[in-house]
Amino acid sequence: MNKIALFCSASDAIDPIYAEKAKELGEWMGEHRKWLIYGGSSSGLMEAVADAAKEKGAMIMGVVPTRLEERGMVSDKLDVTFRTFNLSDRKDTMLQEAEVMVALPGGIGTLDEIFHVMASATIGYHSKQVIFYNINGFWDDILHFFDRLEKARFAHHPLRQYYKVANTFEELTELLK
Ligand SMILES: Nc1ncnc2c1ncn2[C@@H]1O[C@H](COP(=O)(O)O)[C@@H](O)[C@H]1O
Numbered sequence: 001m002n003k004i005a006l007f008c009s010a011s012d013a014i015d016p017i018y019a020e021k022a023k024e025l026g027e028w029m030g031e032h033r034k035w036l037i038y039g040g041s042s043s044g045l046m047e048a049v050a051d052a053a054k055e056k057g058a059m060i061m062g063v064v065p066t067r068l069e070e071r072g073m074v075s076d077k078l079d080v081t082f083r084t085f086n087l088s089d090r091k092d093t094m095l096q097e098a099e100v101m102v103a104l105p106g107g108i109g110t111l112d113e114i115f116h117v118m119a120s121a122t123i124g125y126h127s128k129q130v131i132f133y134n135i136n137g138f139w140d141d142i143l144h145f146f147d148r149l150e151k152a153r154f155a156h157h158p159l160r161q162y163y164k165v166a167n168t169f170e171e172l173t174e175l176l177k
Helices: 016-031 046-053 065-069 086-098 108-122 140-151 169-176
Strands: 003-007 033-036 059-065 078-084 100-102 132-135 164-165
Touching: 003 086, 003 108, 003 164, 016 046, 016 059, 016 169, 033 046, 033 086, 033 169, 046 059, 046 108, 059 065, 065 078, 086 108, 100 169, 132 169, 164 169
Parallel strands: 003 033, 003 100, 033 059, 059 078, 100 132, 132 164
Antiparallel strands: none
């Protein structure tokens, strides 16, 4: 996998452990000359991962809605900037450009991106997967809920065809090779 989209928190107020793990992933992406595709923000885990990736040699593509650009929230680390009109075409662009999506811990924006990818896969628009990077069990609740949805027949069988889970950095990099 060479072009990897990351969905992750824009918050600067979260536990620093998450930025450490984001940095570790960014460094690995740089060392392996991957393309990082992400929201292009200069805050939170997005900034942590992009700074580390750039420092180690990754190419960086930011997919930036004009509204965020107008607010001056765009990283100065971008090699390529995709400007989008709104959040919907931004998600489509990230999905189109990336071979795989990795979900680091995040909030509503991250959940929106994950569900966009999974929902469009379930109706056959693509066959790309989301990898949940389950740092400190961050995604456990939602993964249990997926099992419930599947058992109660609210979701496709097997729902696992649309996502993978990496509980450790080693598991994640194995999936991204
Ligand atoms: N301020 C933002 N700049 C760039 N991208 C953003 C921003 N806020 C949300 N996003 C996108 O959504 C997630 C992060 O949202 P959270 O609510 O913090 O999880 C991120 O992957 C961006 O693509």
